[in-house]
Amino acid sequence: MKKKFKLASLAASVLLMGVSTFSAADTIKIALAGPVTGPAAQYGEMLLNGANLAIENINKAGGVNGSMLEGVVYDDACDPKQAVAVANKIVNDEIQFVVGHLCSSSTQPASDIYEDEGVLMVTPASTSPAITEAGHQMVFRTIGLDSLQGPKAANYVTNSVKPKSIAIIHDKQQYGEGLASSVKATLESKGSNIVMFEGITVGDKDFSSLIAKMQKAKVDFVYYGGYHAELGLILRQASEKGLKAQFMGPEGVANDGLTAVAGDSAEGLLVTLPPSFDSNPLNKSLVDSLKAKNQDASAVFVLTSYSAVQVMVDAMKATGGTDTDAMQAMMRTTTFNTPTGQLQFNDKGDLTDFEFVVYNFHADGSKTLAK
Amino acid sequence: MSEEFFYFLQQLLNGLTVGSTYALIAIGYTMVYGIIGMINFAHGEVYMIGTYVTFIAITGLTMLGIEYMPLVILCALIIAIVASCSFGWAIERTAYRPLRGTNRLIPLISAIGMSIFLQNYLVQAQGARDIGLPPMITGGWSFGPDSFQASVSYMQLIIFIATAVSMLALTTFISKSKMGRACRAVAQDLQMANLLGINTNRVISTTFVIGAALAALAGVLLGLYYGIANPYIGFIAGLKAFTAAVLGGIGSIPGAMLGGLILGVTESFTAGYFSAEYKDVVAFSLLVLILLFRPTGLLGKPEVEKI
Numbered sequence: 001m002k003k004k005f006k007l008a009s010l011a012a013s014v015l016l017m018g019v020s021t022f023s024a025a026d027t028i029k030i031a032l033a034g035p036v037t038g039p040a041a042q043y044g045e046m047l048l049n050g051a052n053l054a055i056e057n058i059n060k061a062g063g064v065n066g067s068m069l070e071g072v073v074y075d076d077a078c079d080p081k082q083a084v085a086v087a088n089k090i091v092n093d094e095i096q097f098v099v100g101h102l103c104s105s106s107t108q109p110a111s112d113i114y115e116d117e118g119v120l121m122v123t124p125a126s127t128s129p130a131i132t133e134a135g136h137q138m139v140f141r142t143i144g145l146d147s148l149q150g151p152k153a154a155n156y157v158t159n160s161v162k163p164k165s166i167a168i169i170h171d172k173q174q175y176g177e178g179l180a181s182s183v184k185a186t187l188e189s190k191g192s193n194i195v196m197f198e199g200i201t202v203g204d205k206d207f208s209s210l211i212a213k214m215q216k217a218k219v220d221f222v223y224y225g226g227y228h229a230e231l232g233l234i235l236r237q238a239s240e241k242g243l244k245a246q247f248m249g250p251e252g253v254a255n256d257g258l259t260a261v262a263g264d265s266a267e268g269l270l271v272t273l274p275p276s277f278d279s280n281p282l283n284k285s286l287v288d289s290l291k292a293k294n295q296d297a298s299a300v301f302v303l304t305s306y307s308a309v310q311v312m313v314d315a316m317k318a319t320g321g322t323d324t325d326a327m328q329a330m331m332r333t334t335t336f337n338t339p340t341g342q343l344q345f346n347d348k349g350d351l352t353d354f355e356f357v358v359y360n361f362h363a364d365g366s367k368t369l370a371k
Numbered sequence: 372m373s374e375e376f377f378y379f380l381q382q383l384l385n386g387l388t389v390g391s392t393y394a395l396i397a398i399g400y401t402m403v404y405g406i407i408g409m410i411n412f413a414h415g416e417v418y419m420i421g422t423y424v425t426f427i428a429i430t431g432l433t434m435l436g437i438e439y440m441p442l443v444i445l446c447a448l449i450i451a452i453v454a455s456c457s458f459g460w461a462i463e464r465t466a467y468r469p470l471r472g473t474n475r476l477i478p479l480i481s482a483i484g485m486s487i488f489l490q491n492y493l494v495q496a497q498g499a500r501d502i503g504l505p506p507m508i509t510g511g512w513s514f515g516p517d518s519f520q521a522s523v524s525y526m527q528l529i530i531f532i533a534t535a536v537s538m539l540a541l542t543t544f545i546s547k548s549k550m551g552r553a554c555r556a557v558a559q560d561l562q563m564a565n566l567l568g569i570n571t572n573r574v575i576s577t578t579f580v581i582g583a584a585l586a587a588l589a590g591v592l593l594g595l596y597y598g599i600a601n602p603y604i605g606f607i608a609g610l611k612a613f614t615a616a617v618l619g620g621i622g623s624i625p626g627a628m629l630g631g632l633i634l635g636v637t638e639s640f641t642a643g644y645f646s647a648e649y650k651d652v653v654a655f656s657l658l659v660l661i662l663l664f665r666p667t668g669l670l671g672k673p674e675v676e677k678i
Contacts, residue, residue, distance in 0.1 A: 037499040039601065172648065199648035203607045205597045208385040209642035209650075216378050216519050229501050233599060240509065241522055260503030261599045 027070040028322060030055065030309065031090045033100030033110070034125075038077035039202070039229050042255050043102050047124060048073060049295045050305030051099045053286065058309070064316045069309075076110075078103040087113040096120060096324050099308045102301070104128030104146075105174040111139045120324040122311060124304035127251075128178050132348040137328050140345055142307045142338070143274060144354030146175070149250055150182025152356045153223065153272045157183075158190045160371070161246060161270075163221030167196035167214050169234070171226030179250050180225030195219060200230060207234050211241050221246050228253040232261030239265035246270065251300050251356075256365050267363040270370060272356045274340075277303040283339045307338035377515035381522070382643035383636065388527045388596075390635020391534035395589035396612035397619070397627035398541065399582030405558045405622035406578045408475065412482035413462050415609020416489035417455050417583045421590025422600045423497060424454040426504050440507060444595070452587040458489075459583025460576055468572070486606070493602035501601045508595060526596050533592055537585060538628055545624065550577060558622070618658050620671025629669060633657075 032051050034044035048071075055069045063069060074090060076083040083106035090098060091113065098114060098121040101107040107126040114121045115136040122140045123131070129147040132139060157163065166187060170180035177199065184197055195217045200210065211234070214222065222238075222245050224231045231253045238245065239262075248270035259266050278287050278297040286306065287297040296302070314336055315327040336343045344352045359367040396418050403411045428447035437443055466485045470478045511524035545551040556564040557574045565571050593608075594600060611634065619630025634654055641653040661669060 037494055038603075039501065041499045198646055201648075201651060203603070205593075205599065205604070206385070206389050208388070209382055209639045210647050212378065212381045212385065212521075213643055213647075216374070229599070229601075232501075232503070233597060236506070236598060240506070240511075240524055242513070242520070257501055257503075261501060263503070263505045263598075 027068045028064060028097070028316070029070050029072050029093075029095045030312065031074055031093075031095045031098045031100070032071050033074045033076055033083070033086055033090065033098055033106075034102035035078040035106075036073065036075035038079065040078035040103055040227060042228075042257050043125060043252075043301055044075075044078075046296075046299040046301040047100060047102055047305045049290065049293075049299070050124065050302035051309050053289055053302075054306040054309035054313075057289075058313055064313050065320065069313070074100075076101055076103075076106045078106055080105050080109050083107070083110045084113065086110065090114075091117045091119060096322060097312055098122070099124065099305060099312070101126065103173075103175060104131060104178070107131055108174060111136055114138050118324050120312065120327055122308040124308045125301040126175075128174050130174065130178070132350050136349070138324065140311070140328075140331060140349040142304045142311065142340060142343065142351065143301070144356055145350060146179045146182055146250070148354065149272050149356045150179050151186045152358065153248060153250070153270075154183045154186035154190070156270070156272075156358045156370070157187065157221065157223070157248065158192060161221060163246065164193060165217060165219045165221070166192055166194045167198075167217070167219040167222045167245075168194060169196070169210070169222060169224050169226075170199050171202050171230055172199040173202065173226065175250075175252060176224075176226035178225070180223065183223050183225070200226075202226070202230060204230065205233055207237050208241065210234070211238050211243050214238075214245065215241065215243050219243070219245050222248070224249045224253070226252065228255055228258040229261070232258045232266070235262040235265040235269070248272075254300065254359070254361050254367065258361075259363055259365050262363075264363045266361060269361040271359050271361045271367070273359055273367070274300060274304065275355060275357050277340050280339070286339055303339045307336075307340045307343065310338045311336045311343065374516060374519040377519050377521040378643070380515075381519075382639045384521070384523055384527065385643075386636030386639030387632060388530055388635070389639060390615075390632035391530050392589050392593055392608075392631075393612050393615040393634055394628045394631025395534055395537065395585050395592075396608055397616040397631050398538075398624060399586050400609075400613050400616040401619075401621055401624060401627040402554075402578050402582050404616070405624075406554065406575055407467075407471070407561070409467065409478045410482065410613070411462075411467075411579075411582070412479070412609065413466070413485040413489060414582060414586060415605035415607075415612070416486050416493075417459050417462070417605075418586040418590045418593075418608055418612075419493065419600070419602065419605030420458055420489070421451045421455040421587035422594040422604065423493065423502075423590075424451040424587075425591045425594040426502060426600055429504065429507070444507065444591075448588070448591045451591050452584050455583040455587035455590065456580045459579045459586075463576055463579040468575075486609075490602050490605065497602065499602060501599055504594060504598045504600075506598060526592075530592050530596060533588060537588060541581070541585070541624065544581075550574070554578060614655065614658055617668055618661055620668030622672065623668070623670045626668055626670035633669075 034047040055071045059068050074086045076086045087110040102125045104126040115138045124142050127146045129145045170176040251273045254271040290297040319326040358370040360370045399414045425447045428450040432443045466481045508526045513520045513522040515521045553569050553574050615630035615634045616627045619626030637654050638650045642650045
């Protein structure tokens with residue numbers, strides 16, 4: 001009796017597994033990899049919002065080559081170790097397309113795995129130049145590089161701000177330290193007076209020693225390379241201690257997580273951001289769809305994620321299938337029409353042209369163009 | 372007085388502030404170890420819960436229309452202490468008491484599991500993002516020459532005073548009260564205390580509750596001071612506090628206080644005079660050095676083998 005039951009349940013489970021794979025064959029799965037939990041969860045949400053809207057719109061228009069798209073979410077918590085685990089899982093789940101990852105420190109190790117396994121990856125948010133330096137063919141990005149963002153910030157500093165003593169702080173991670181070094185190099189080449197170049201640890205809450213050091217060195221300008229959590233605390237504590245300095249940060253800091261912690265002390269922060277794609281009248285219907293779902297269309301990575309999906313889908317349509325090798329070859333030879341502009345990729349997989357813009361960030365979360 | 376002196380003073384004050392907060396949480400670790408010889412890895416999470424409850428209480432009370440700030444903070448403190456103590460007591464009953472008497476490693480693993488469970492419970496309940504609280508107590512004193520002004524904020528003063536008062540209260544409780552005597556007895560020899568009629572289960576629960584209350588106080592103070600909370604702050608704070616407890620001698624309450632202050636001041640001076648990047652390297656190297664020469668910590672009592 002027991003043996004029969006075991007055999008029956010084994011047969012049933014095999015059948016069920018078979019059924020589930022049958023249904024999966026009709027959809028093309030795109031992995032959406034990014035931080036769903038952890039300190040960078042806000043950005044992960046932007047990636048998901050943009051990508052999901054793209055998948056929705058494309059499915060409404062009939063899908064791709066007769067199949068519907070399906071987005072599958074994977075959480076890497078902005079942690080390189082988890083990102084590697086996620087990449088392996090995506091490969092095991094036999095998914096060939098990835099929109100992600102988000103944090104440069106996660107994208108870097110994951111991209112090595114995708115390249116080995118022939119998985120096409122388009123990142124809408126990782127700006128570290130190192131990601132496309134490895135010569136991977138399967139790696140593309142729909143956002144600019146820190147090697148452009150850094151000099152953009154530094155040029156603005158030397159042309160418009162002209163401070164006397166500059167401190168550059170970073171969070172020792174790939175994104176933050178890379179940017180900080182890039183800014184430092186450009187500022188040094190222009191002869192600026194950099195008095196401090198220091199790293200802080202992510203997860204630290206007390207920066208009073210650092211701020212006292214900056215006060216002693218009479219710092220009047222601080223560039224911070226990193227994410228919003230630590231900068232929010234630094235701004236708040238600097239304001240309490242009476243440090244009078246102009247702060248500047250990259251796109252990883254400009255969101256409501258910063259204002260939640262820093263409050264009024266976030267007023268006047270300079271940020272370099274991708275241009276406001278949401279204010280482009282051609283994107284109005286997308287902005288309206290997002291608004292209807294209560295999602296913020298001006299959030300940094302929403303439309304770049306939409307473009308990432310768009311680019312993949314156009315490549316699938318052009319090659320008539322899902323062969324990632326053929327797709328990556330053709331992606332370098334054509335111009336894509338996306339919400340973030342007419343995109344062209346160079347040999348490394350970077351966009352041939354991407355402008356970062358300097359904005360003034362305000363305590364209520366809005367931003368205005370900096371003069 | 373020169374600029375250098377005031378800079379030194381400022382870094383010292385910063386260090387003592389951070390150190391006091393480590394000390395408050397370290398006491399929880401050291402007391403539990405002293406009584407049942409177990410490291411309560413979930414203690415950092417109790418502190419984190421204290422911070423969250425504070426934020427929720429303050430937001431809730433201000434929404435109800437109560438404007439008077441000291442009253443709001445006092446109510447939030449009481450609510451946070453009640454919540455943390457309940458959690459501390461419940462953690463002991465569910466994760467540790469059933470495992471009492473087993474191999475030392477088993478409650479340790481249970482503690483780690485409880486820690487992970489609480490972090491993820493908060494992630495589900497409150498979301499994984501940082502939540503912020505606007506500054507509630509602002510202002511302070513500045514002194515020194517114009518070239519460098521050292522400053523102490525009122526919040527920092529409150530942290531010093533609150534820590535000092537609670538340390539004093541705890542030491543008085545342990546040395547003078549009946550329950551305190553029972554705690555010391557159980558710490559010396561649990562089985563003997565049992566034989567002599569002391570309700571050891573109640574003593575152990577009391578220890579957890581006291582540790583949780585101090586962690587809640589730390590949660591309130593740090594929540595007001597830094598204004599940020601997320602489900603993972605307990606992990607880092609717990610790690611630092613545990614280090615402080617070991618540095619000062621695990622099992623010794625004055626040791627936890629001393630260890631906390633030393634750790635805080637070391638971090639502060641390293642960041643102020645050397646480099647903020649090496650802050651943790653220096654602090655933990657100090658721990659290694661001290662343990663090499665005094666394995667039981669600065670004020671720890673050497674383990675006596677009872678034959």
